[in-house]
Amino acid sequence: MSKSSKMFWLGSLFRDKGVLPGVNLVIGLGVVGLIGTAGAFLGGGWVFLGGCLLAGLGVSLMDLMRLPSRGLLECRRVVGVSQERDQEFTVEMIVKNRGRAPVRVALVDELPPVFARPFPLRGVVGAQGQCVLGYRTRVTVRGDYALARVYVRYGSFWGMWVKQMSFALPVRIKVTPDLSGVRGHLARAQKLLMMQGNVVKRNFYGSGEFSQVRAYVVGDDPRKINWRQTAKMNELMTNVYQPEHGKYISILVDCGRVMGVELTKVNRLERALEAALTVAALALGQGDYVSVTVFSHRICAHIPSGHGLGHLRTILDGVYGIRHEGQESNYAHALGYLESVQKRQSLILMFSDLTPFLLEDDLLAYVQGMRRRHLFVLLGVEDPMEKRWSEEVFPEAAGWSARGAMLRSAAQKIRLDKKDRIRRWSSQGIHMVEVEEEHLAGAAVDSYVQAINQGML
Numbered sequence: 001m002s003k004s005s006k007m008f009w010l011g012s013l014f015r016d017k018g019v020l021p022g023v024n025l026v027i028g029l030g031v032v033g034l035i036g037t038a039g040a041f042l043g044g045g046w047v048f049l050g051g052c053l054l055a056g057l058g059v060s061l062m063d064l065m066r067l068p069s070r071g072l073l074e075c076r077r078v079v080g081v082s083q084e085r086d087q088e089f090t091v092e093m094i095v096k097n098r099g100r101a102p103v104r105v106a107l108v109d110e111l112p113p114v115f116a117r118p119f120p121l122r123g124v125v126g127a128q129g130q131c132v133l134g135y136r137t138r139v140t141v142r143g144d145y146a147l148a149r150v151y152v153r154y155g156s157f158w159g160m161w162v163k164q165m166s167f168a169l170p171v172r173i174k175v176t177p178d179l180s181g182v183r184g185h186l187a188r189a190q191k192l193l194m195m196q197g198n199v200v201k202r203n204f205y206g207s208g209e210f211s212q213v214r215a216y217v218v219g220d221d222p223r224k225i226n227w228r229q230t231a232k233m234n235e236l237m238t239n240v241y242q243p244e245h246g247k248y249i250s251i252l253v254d255c256g257r258v259m260g261v262e263l264t265k266v267n268r269l270e271r272a273l274e275a276a277l278t279v280a281a282l283a284l285g286q287g288d289y290v291s292v293t294v295f296s297h298r299i300c301a302h303i304p305s306g307h308g309l310g311h312l313r314t315i316l317d318g319v320y321g322i323r324h325e326g327q328e329s330n331y332a333h334a335l336g337y338l339e340s341v342q343k344r345q346s347l348i349l350m351f352s353d354l355t356p357f358l359l360e361d362d363l364l365a366y367v368q369g370m371r372r373r374h375l376f377v378l379l380g381v382e383d384p385m386e387k388r389w390s391e392e393v394f395p396e397a398a399g400w401s402a403r404g405a406m407l408r409s410a411a412q413k414i415r416l417d418k419k420d421r422i423r424r425w426s427s428q429g430i431h432m433v434e435v436e437e438e439h440l441a442g443a444a445v446d447s448y449v450q451a452i453n454q455g456m457l
Helices: 003-014 023-066 180-195 227-233 268-285 310-319 331-341 355-359 361-370 384-391 400-426 437-453
Strands: 018-021 073-078 082-084 089-097 103-109 121-125 129-137 143-155 161-176 209-215 237-242 248-254 289-295 299-306 347-351 375-381 431-435
Touching: 023 161, 073 103, 073 143, 073 161, 089 103, 089 121, 103 129, 121 129, 227 237, 248 268, 248 331, 268 289, 268 310, 268 347, 268 375, 268 437, 289 310, 289 331, 299 310, 299 331, 331 361, 347 437, 355 361, 355 400, 361 375, 375 437, 384 400, 400 431, 431 437
Parallel strands: 082 161, 248 289, 248 347, 347 375, 375 431
Antiparallel strands: 018 161, 073 089, 089 129, 103 121, 103 143, 143 161, 209 237, 289 299
């Protein structure tokens, strides 16, 4: 038998259609064989042994005849077509039996390798009834996945024979970025937009729509004090106005080589996308216009400006399948493209690595030219290895004392130089923020809230 024909035979027998002996058949024939052998030695002869074996085979054939035909079994999969990365979700398998005898079923769903696989699922389907078998799984990588076939084994209650079959149940699932952190940041940001004390500025008195009266806190504009309520409450009270919205927010997400660096659980691109979606959801909920551009050495995706929370689904559909690329990012091309499509003044939030901007003055000079029209904020994730080396105390073993001191001093020098350059460029109006991975979304929200509350746009 050739290799290809052998694989075809194994596939047809163990994955699709086929009839297999059950465990109870092996046990039953073993017991019958022992009884027949004992009877043969006690005087029954070979006729008694053959009769026992024939009786056992007859019973097994009766069990096989009681199994419903494959056409009497139906299977259906129920699953949501959109799921979040690394979040558990439930898939329901509904098996229906139109036969006259109950059956035991074992089911395996054909899932891509990045899905958790809790198989096989086992259950009992009554005669003329149905059974719902559910399982929970999760996906560790974003993207678009196809679920194809479901493989089912079923046998009678005697369990002597098992039939196999498969059902073609094609469905596509979109796995979007993890939005669990988005909800927590949104709840906090809503309060910041309303309650944060504003810096005193001219030409912004009473700007926005009146919201409420609350107790005065340090940093509030004294011109907004409500003297009538102050007299009634015997406590200094101030008017609160919702910030003016309808602003334009442009989000740039780098998906080049440096964004593929693995962090604690995911890579930099995953953290950047989660933070970008957090800011987008907040801005859209406040009535602002949001556009998203994903780039590397080319423009990978661009979602034009839109408003309303319905636009968040458009953004998700446009970026959920983005993966990091091996090429170096072309920042000048991305910024030039954004200037060509965004004619209005906007807040530009770029999620990338800060190192290329700190080492190449040409990039920052280009950004400095853009800030005549736009407000630019660059956000990045700090290198965890660099931070660990700058804080770690190395053991004083042979050779480690000098080497550890050198590593620590070099890491500290890099961090100090980076902070100095960030401070220098921030003083010139180019804001840079580098934080730990779990704080990236919070830093992005704070940048947006500060720009809106202080009327920078």
